Amino acid sequence: PSTAAADTIWQLETVDARGDVGQHTSLALDAADHPHISYHNATDGHLLYAHHDDAAWTTATVDDAAGDAGLYTSLALNAAGRPRISYCRRVSIVFPRPHIVTYLQFAAWDSPGDWQLHTIEAVGEDGGHTSLALDADGRPHISYYEAATGALKIATLDRSTWISETVDGHRVDVGQYTSLALD
Numbered sequence: 765p766s767t768a769a770a771d772t773i774w775q776l777e778t779v780d781a782r783g784d785v786g787q788h789t790s791l792a793l794d795a796a797d798h799p800h801i802s803y804h805n806a807t808d809g810h811l812l813y814a815h816h817d818d819a820a821w822t823t824a825t826v827d828d829a830a831g832d833a834g835l836y837t838s839l840a841l842n843a844a845g846r847p848r849i850s851y852c853r854r855v856s857i858v859f860p861r862p863h864i865v866t867y868l869q870f871a872a873w874d875s876p877g878d879w880q881l882h883t884i885e886a887v888g889e890d891g892g893h894t895s896l897a898l899d900a901d902g903r904p905h906i907s908y909y910e911a912a913t914g915a916l917k918i919a920t921l922d923r924s925t926w927i928s929e930t931v932d933g934h935r936v937d938v939g940q941y942t943s944l945a946l947d
Contacts, residue, residue, distance in 0.1 A: 779814045779821050783807025788851070790839035800841060802826070802849045804834035811837065811851055811871065826871050826879050831855035833869070838896035838906070847873050850906040852892035853883075866891045868908055868919065870926075884919050884926045888912030895944040905946060907931070909939035916942060 780786070784806040792800045800815040811827040811834030826849060827833040833853040840848050849871045857863050868884040868891070888911030895907045906919045916932040916939025932938045 777821070779816075780805075780812065780823050785812065788835050788837045790837045790849070792839045792841050792847075794841055794845040800839060800847055802834075802837040802839040802847070802851070804837065804851075806832075809833060811849065811853075811869075813839075813847060813849065813873075815847075824879075826873075827851075827853065827869065827881055829853070829881075831867075835866070836892040836894045836908075838894045840896045840898045840904070842898055842902045847871075848896060848898060848904055850894040850896040850904070850908070852887065852894065852908075864889045866911070868892070868894065868906065870896075870904060870906065870921070872904075882921075882926065885928055886912075887917075893940050893942050895942045897944045897946045899946050905944060907939070907942040907944040909942060915939060918944075 786803050787806055788804040790802045798816050802813050805812050809832040810825050813826050814821050814823040831853045835852040837849055837851040851869050852866050853869050854866045857865055866887050868887050870882040872880045891909050891911035893909040897905050904921050910917050914937040915930050917928055917930050919926050919928040
């Protein structure tokens with residue numbers, strides 16, 4: 765290693781210490797190189813968001829609805845530096861028979877305290893593994909695994925409607941641990 769690399773010291777900081785936090789994290793840097801993080805709190809099943817502004821970390825609860833929200837998060841910042849998060853929420857259903865349903869979700873922040881939450885579709889009991897990318901117009905595109913069919917799918921927001929399509933459904937169990945980039 766070079767001398768510069770050997771002299772590098774990692775700076776460690778605690779972002780959030782409330783319960784069992786930090787699972788399913790995703791990181792993005794804004795134009796000023798400030799970190800933004802989406803993550804899951806396993807203690808209470810909430811989706812959380814944190815960002816640093818050169819002075820301190822600020823944290824917020826994005827989704828605290830019933831179920832286990834914040835699984836498989838993926839974070840992107842739009843051109844204005846506002847966070848967009850894809851994630852999954854797992855919910856226990858008791859009727860007509862006890863089972864678990866996982867929903868593909870999307871959250872967008874545009875002003876303080878104003879998270880817009882979207883439920884896109886059910887993705888089977890163990891579905892998820894989201895990856896989010898924003899196109900040049902700021903429209904979200906989410907690749908994800910649909911466990912019910914074992915397929916890799918993509919969902920795109922077209923104005924106010926989510927459009928989902930299968931990318932690869934010919935093989936069994938494709939799409940887990942997906943990663944998406946747009947050209």
